[in-house]
Amino acid sequence: MANTDFALDQKTETPGLEYLRWMQEATAQGKGLGGLVREIAGLMWGPGKLQPNEYFMYKLYDDQRYGADVKKTFLGAQRHHELLAALDMPWPKIANDKPTLTALLRGHELPIPETQAMRHAARTFPGAKPLFSREDVLRFLRQEAVYPLFTKPTAGACSLGVANIESYDADADCLLTSDGRQVSVEDFADQAEQFAADGYLFQSRLTPHPQMADIVGNRISTVRMFVLVDEQGPVLLRAAWKIPGAETVADNFWRAGNMLGGVDVETGNVTRVLMRTAEGTEPVEEHPVTGTKFDGLTFPEWDAMKDLVMRGAAAVPSCHLQGWDVALTDQGPVLIELEGDGGDSIMEQLCFDTGLLQGRYLDFLNKAMLQRKENAKSAKRRSRKKLWANLSQLNMNAQRSGDTESEPTTTHSA
Incomplete structure (x- = not known):
């Protein structure tokens, strides 16, 4: 009988914020509380815009390992996001869509994993079996898949929703995972359906x-x-x-x-x-x-x-x-x-x-x-110029209207 503890990951598990413990570790390194607070504040307002949790994650309180100038070289998530906003690239979305990226890389004849099938209600994947329904997924897993498989969402990140499947046991109608667990084919298909709206890939395991x-x-x-x-x-x-x-x-x-x-x-x-x-x-x-x-x-x-x-x-x-x-x-x-x-x-x-x-x-x-600032200034100049042009046009229209109203009416006698 298949185990019931198998579940595709839905979220990451990262350590919580434990500032008290982190500050104790920092003071154990000889860092005074006042100096610690000043240094964290300085890096928050510095070129990398590091947040306190990032400061402690990189253990930048270790003065033996990191000099003052070196600490300023660490990039924080906020600064990274500002850079992405300045670049305004479409690539984060393009790369996150695995079928699109795969087609691009395949066109350049670059080595990529083989995709055997994709679950999606309407979308297809070049060279892969289209699985338009849950029933199609069941048929693929039972009859068509070449094991072992590695499965993942088409638009996922951080390995959420992935599975490493070793083989299919036809007698028990279950899948055997790489870590020795068993999951019924029906249950796995149900879990894969959680990702079907964006798409779910079935790839040959490398x-x-x-x-x-x-x-x-x-x-x-x-x-x-x-x-x-x-x-x-x-x-x-x-x-x-x-x-x-x-x-x-x-x-x-x-x-x-x-x-x-x-x-x-x-x-x-x-x-x-x-x-x-x-x-x-x-x-x-x-x-x-x-x-x-x-x-x-x-x-x-x-x-x-x-x-x-x-x-x-x-x-x-x-x-x-x-x-x-x-x-x-x-x-x-x-x-x-x-x-x-x-x-x-x-x-x-x-x-x-x-x-x-x-x-x-x-x-x-x-x-x-710098280019982002220049673009913002240019946009403001264009907006002001457009505003003044519109106001000038309104003023001219108002003057014409006033001139028309002030003209005397001429009557002609027979």
Whole structure:
């Protein structure tokens, strides 16, 4: 009989705000309360507009690790949103629609996962079976699917709604998940229906590269590779390795037990690895399942990973902030997803000794914000000019009306 504890994730689980504990950790580092408050306030009003929770997340109270100038390089979510507003790009929405992005990448002959089917009431997916109803999903899972499968919403993020399905048991009419759980086909179809309005994908599960399997086990692990496209062209600025832990369905860092590792973009050397815990993060030295040591580790096939992501960047040159998730499989690197807004800047900063606000990124941000101000001024000038033109027209019409009314009436006698 299938287990009843299976459920597709509907929301992320992140540590709550625990300012008292965080302040105690900061004071234990020798940080005085007054100095702590002043520093947080200064960074809130500084170039990165860091919020207090971000300050504590990055542990910027550690003066031994971060100098005053380095702390100013960390980008906050508010500043990131301001940059996106200034850029006003369509790419965040385009990239979030997986069928559209897949069609674009396929057109550039870039390696992407195979999609076997898509559940949607009307929409189709090139090369995939259309599943227009719940009954179509049941038929596909029982008769047509090639297992194993990885399933996910077409417009999802943070690995919400995903499932890793190992096989189908026809006798029990249930699906076996990668973590050993069972779920009836009927129940799974019901849960997938929660995402049917936007679409739900059924993809062939990828197989990890043998070297990756030795490091993290028989699971797909992706690297978030952050590309900036400025006036000089695309450049790979940061890379963060999303490392799956013991019992997680996907490698996203918000899941407790998963890890995030900084990767040197030039060499592929792993620099620092943190594990997500119920309380926050903590450094780790080895993988909890395989025992692989992270110190001195170089990400396999790093040059091939970089080559693929730069090919992807060239396919979307007007997307200025690109957050690619790239997996190293037994067939080589594969583009899994693209965050058209660059993704959460936590990924590009948490495992590094500096933030993003430096070099080309800082120059790009400053130019974008300046251009936004100039555009706002130009819009105001146009509005004022249009207003004065309308008022002038009204005044002229009023004068003509007055002149007409003041003209004497002439009578003619027979």
